[in-house]
Amino acid sequence: MPQKLASIADHVGRMGRTRMGALLLLLATVAAVVWANISSETYAGFWDTHLMIGLGDIHLDFTLHALVNDALMAIFFFTVGLEVRREFAIGELTSWSRAVVPVIAAVAGLALPALLFVLIAGPSGNADAWGVVISTDTAFLVGALALIGPRGSGRLRVFLLALAVVDDIGALSIIALVYTETFTPMPLLIAAVGLVGIYLVRYLRGGRGPIYATLAVIVWLAFLASGVHPTLAGVAIALLVPVYRPDRRDVEHALELARTFRQSPSTEYARAAANSLRESISINERLQTAYAPYVAYVILPLFALANAGVSLSPDILAAAATSPLTWGVVVGLVVGKLAGIWGSTAVLKALKIGDFGPGLSLDRIGGGAALAGIGFTISLFIIDLAIEDPDAQNQARVGVLAASVIALGLGALLFRIADARSPEEEVGQTLVRPVDPRRDHIFGSADAPFEIVEYGDFQCGFCLKASGSIQEVMDELGPNLRYVWRHAPLTVQHPNALAGAEASEAAAKQGKFFEFERGLFADQDNQLPSDIVRLAARLGLDVPRFERDLTAPDVASRVRDDMFDAEAMNIHSVPTFFVNGRRHTGPYDAQSLIRALQSESDAPVSPAGR
Structure with missing residues (x-):
């Protein structure tokens, strides 16, 4: 299942x-x-x-x-x-x-x-x-x-x-x-100085909490005295x-400190690991x-x-x-x-x-x-x-x-x-967001007569198995098929799945989405931040740009969009396939998918090159 x-x-x-x-x-x-x-x-x-x-x-x-x-x-x-x-x-x-x-x-x-x-x-x-x-x-x-x-x-x-x-x-x-009702400008000057101090606290290396709290009280009192x-x-x-x-490197550093504490438990290592986790x-x-x-x-x-x-x-x-x-x-x-x-x-x-x-x-x-x-x-x-x-x-x-x-x-x-x-039994039977070449990750010709859209997770073993079936269908149908991947990471079962999805979107900014997808599927057990960066380097990506893109708002929102699409269609498991726009139920081996393509299309499914 x-x-x-x-x-x-x-x-x-x-x-x-x-x-x-x-x-x-x-x-x-x-x-x-x-x-x-x-x-x-x-x-x-x-x-x-x-x-x-x-x-x-x-x-x-x-x-x-x-x-x-x-x-x-x-x-x-x-x-x-x-x-x-x-x-x-x-x-x-x-x-x-x-x-x-x-x-x-x-x-x-x-x-x-x-x-x-x-x-x-x-x-x-x-x-x-x-x-x-x-x-x-x-x-x-x-x-x-x-x-x-x-x-x-x-x-x-x-x-x-x-x-x-x-x-x-x-x-x-x-x-x-x-x-x-009443306004006294002088206290607001004190508030302004306090607010500038609050802004500058971010540059301190430690002890920021008590300083934030002290300045916040001063600013509040100044507002109270001003009449605002x-x-x-x-x-x-x-x-x-x-x-x-x-930042992925901060997260990785926190993990390293946690491992150090596990190997050599001490108050010093515990404090360093806790501080590093918090500051990430x-x-x-x-x-x-x-x-x-x-x-x-x-x-x-x-x-x-x-x-x-x-x-x-x-x-x-x-x-x-x-x-x-x-x-x-x-x-x-x-x-x-x-x-x-x-x-x-x-x-x-x-x-x-x-x-x-x-x-x-x-x-x-x-x-x-x-x-x-x-x-x-x-x-x-x-x-x-x-x-x-x-x-x-x-x-x-x-x-x-x-x-x-x-x-x-x-x-x-x-x-x-x-x-x-919208009766519940009808929700999610049709793809709610049509495939858009300007947005979606498409493997194959955008004008191909047959289409498979998969909602999946790069750490899911069933999705790895499904990738083999998809490859067989591609080998069989060739240019007659376009395949689209969309994200539905299992964030509870797979703690690194969301990071992998966002990393693939960062790779897509450099035109390497499907290469990155294959790399993630090839090593599902090693998808920590450092593993993801190493994969980007191995694929020849601009690593500094890749790391910047990992924290870009549009990368996170792209993944979240797919997750909300999945929620809107009552997708509760992965992989979930849509064949020519209709939800596929049953086995997802290559022959089952090809038969589904045939049944959802008026045109015959012709093997590649025939």
Whole structure:
């Protein structure tokens, strides 16, 4: 039996954490509402408790509510900034064709909700609170997608994350420019010096952690003193934290130190191996990994507990039901986000602007656009900044809660409709991405009448066996066949499979894809970074250029595209073949593949040279 495909293991891990984080956020929201309605005095009194921190005449006086909103949320926005930085450096927003769709969709999803809010809520006198409806709650969005999303939603998740990154940039900019009430420029000079120091820390050889932490506290305090909301300090710091893809030589060096420690265990070797392993990963990704559980499981639930305590008495609900402010929030988030994101992507697709990718259909984007109406975290955050009247704040919070529930239900409905239009038994029976000579690795004539597309893994023994069958079919059919390889690495069973796939794409930049493929298949047990570089040298590649290309964003995205294609077609094992565009089932020996070519074609299969 072919081996099972563990598609994008880190994606699965993040989805599990996101589900739990979204569940805790929901429970904290319910707890806040229940607490505020059972005893509004104790709820308000608890969060108004004062804490004083200081030394001598220098001290900070915070309420618990301000501690959550100004200090803990700075950590949340710091992680958002880390993700923004990563996406622009090595993620989805590095390529114009990939970035243009989520960027334009995000801008439309910011502008249209704000416009609808101003039109509807204007009579309430709170038109300047339009920032409440501009932003999507990324945690709830991705958590909801994990819970109710369609089959094979990997590419949709990436699209929505890229959209959320741009959405967050817009929301943070609006908070800084619109909702900063008092401004003192002098402390920002101190913040600027601290930020320059944070940028320069990357050049130190050791002890960077304590320096980063000290400078981060100084920058946060300077933002607080300036009147600019201190949570934005988290974003400013995150944008200066370096991010890069792991360098193969650093990884290899870490492995050598680990082997040395295994042969001669000692504290010195243990420390050297641990430091080398840690430094091979960028500090951006290390910090995201370190902070993500605290943000998902502690900070966001605490924020919800501190801010979602809206009183739902009959009088308040009656006032909200007829309040232009409440309806402005509901319509802005639910209708504005859906129409802005879905409508703009439909226009882009009709005009053939940008790269959508297989599986990213308009009906799926519609479900994701509906979920974008969950504006929870930043919406509640801006309510506290933009609206002073407690009654109006309650009406706006009712609108946010109602919009979030409606958006969740509408998204689930649209996803079910999308799945119903593509029954599960039909998914993946046809190649979702037609072979493109400008993109695909084709062996044989691009105009050949017969075609075999294989999704495989260079470390898979079954794929090695299949390569022999493919060679027999080529020998039999000659120029009548074109063979296409696409990547579906088994990242759990074969730790080096993803690296091998990316290395083959780096080799393809120098016109040696299939030579590199044969080299990987010839030595499946030795595909460590040093083995891959030696193979490149043996094939006569420009090794320095090859090593640079190994860390190029387009190399990683090319492999990831194939993996998302495989997910969209419900490919769960490799090798998986598509014969003349149709999925092949059954044996994949040479004669079985030739018979499949015959049955999927109107033309007879003629052996080469006959």
